[in-house]
Amino acid sequence: MTEGSRGQTLELYFVGGKPDGMLTAEVFNWTGHLLVTPRTQITEAMRRREAQYTGVYLLFGEQDGADLAYIGEGEDMSDRIKSHEAKKDWWTKVILVTSQANTLNKAHIKYLESRLVEEAKSIGRIALENGNTPARPSLKEAERSNMEGFLDYLLMVLPAIGVDAFKQNKRPKLTREDMREAPSPVFELITRRHGLHAHAIIEDGEFVVMEGSTARDNWSGRGTEHTSYAKLHKDMMDNGVLVREGHFCRFTQNFAFASPSAAGAVVNGRPTNGTIEWKVEGSGKTYKDWEAERLAHADGGHV
Structure with missing residues (x-):
């Protein structure tokens, strides 16, 4: 908040x-x-x-x-x-x-x-x-x-009430310094097989993938072509959020997702367990491990 x-x-x-x-x-x-x-x-x-x-x-x-x-x-x-x-x-x-x-x-x-x-x-x-x-x-x-x-x-x-037609996923452009000062660490997803490298932070409870991150230029998850993530990948390409560049796509703006798995699925072009594939930048610590550490240190105080 x-x-x-x-x-x-x-x-x-x-x-x-x-x-x-x-x-x-x-x-x-x-x-x-x-x-x-x-x-x-x-x-x-x-x-x-x-x-x-x-x-x-x-x-x-x-x-x-x-x-x-x-x-x-x-x-x-x-x-x-x-x-x-x-x-x-x-x-x-x-x-x-x-x-x-x-x-x-x-x-x-x-x-x-x-x-x-x-x-x-x-x-x-x-x-x-x-x-x-x-x-x-x-x-x-x-x-x-x-x-x-x-x-x-x-x-x-x-x-x-379930109407997303007016939900704005675009987020203001952030500098690298802004990302360092954010309460969230910077997460990265690297898929070497396809030459993909994406960065993200958590902002206001949403998982925001940064402008300039790369993603697959097609949905490759067999049997999942009609899922919500496949549709989201297509919509983002149709709307210019993802633009083809060589053999992959690049994010043209910061884009907010509901979860690490939604973001990971769009980046990889297939269903993805984002809690495992996103890692704290420069470390091997997964999002899941980072989240578990935060929960372990929660003091149990009431809001």
């Missing part, structure tokens, strides 16, 4: 008592409200009061085997969703984003729609059915600030 950050409380309510069904999401001290529903429950969802509120909505699904999304807005979102239900076959889930007291106006939601499209396109995790990015409406300075604050909370909540 970075200095100055603080914990937040996310409240999820499973409307029908099932985690894969309709749910609502709210954060303490935030005015926003999310209604998430699978398409199979769209009739029940449209009967809810918040479905008639002013807000933005996000459709998710897939087309031709690729993930697809659409971002829109409406003063009565149920009307828009009913139209999409009749005209769009590909989506399987919708998220309605409103304020708890229905205080968003047309300019607010047009601003949020534009910013969400901008964010999704800049991150490039998912294809958008939206054509051009909508123009931002003219808002007073205070209103823009309020909407950016609203957006900050929304972008925090979406990954927590």
Whole structure:
């Protein structure tokens, strides 16, 4: 956790008592409200009061085997969703984003729609059915600030409910001196057979592989071509995070992974036990051994 950050409380309510069904999401001290529903429950969802509120909505699904999304807005979102239900076959889930007291106006939601499209396109995790990015409406300075604050909370909540389309994995460029001063040691993964050498640190609980690290230029794990790590490797190449250079790829930016194994799999182009293959730079100490030492020295104090 970075200095100055603080914990937040996310409240999820499973409307029908099932985690894969309709749910609502709210954060303490935030005015926003999310209604998430699978398409199979769209009739029940449209009967809810918040479905008639002013807000933005996000459709998710897939087309031709690729993930697809659409971002829109409406003063009565149920009307828009009913139209999409009749005209769009590909989506399987919708998220309605409103304020708890229905205080968003047309300019607010047009601003949020534009910013969400901008964010999704800049991150490039998912294809958008939206054509051009909508123009931002003219808002007073205070209103823009309020909407950016609203957006900050929304972008925090979406990954927590399983929506990664707006999750930014890119991290600021770090110098070697920055890496030395980081609380985490520098880890390295060397695969001599393929001439690979990658460096990483732990930052804010994520395993960040450094710009300039090298990786395989193809996924070689037989029988694992359809796993999440194989898809991640492909997405990173498609999005320019990994760029071919000779017989391998190079990281064009610092990139955060959820675990050492995810990072190791992308570097090696195959399933990898990252806790063993990543080692503290300049030593034979594995990530697993380093982690065990830290746990052994933990004093058991309460947070």
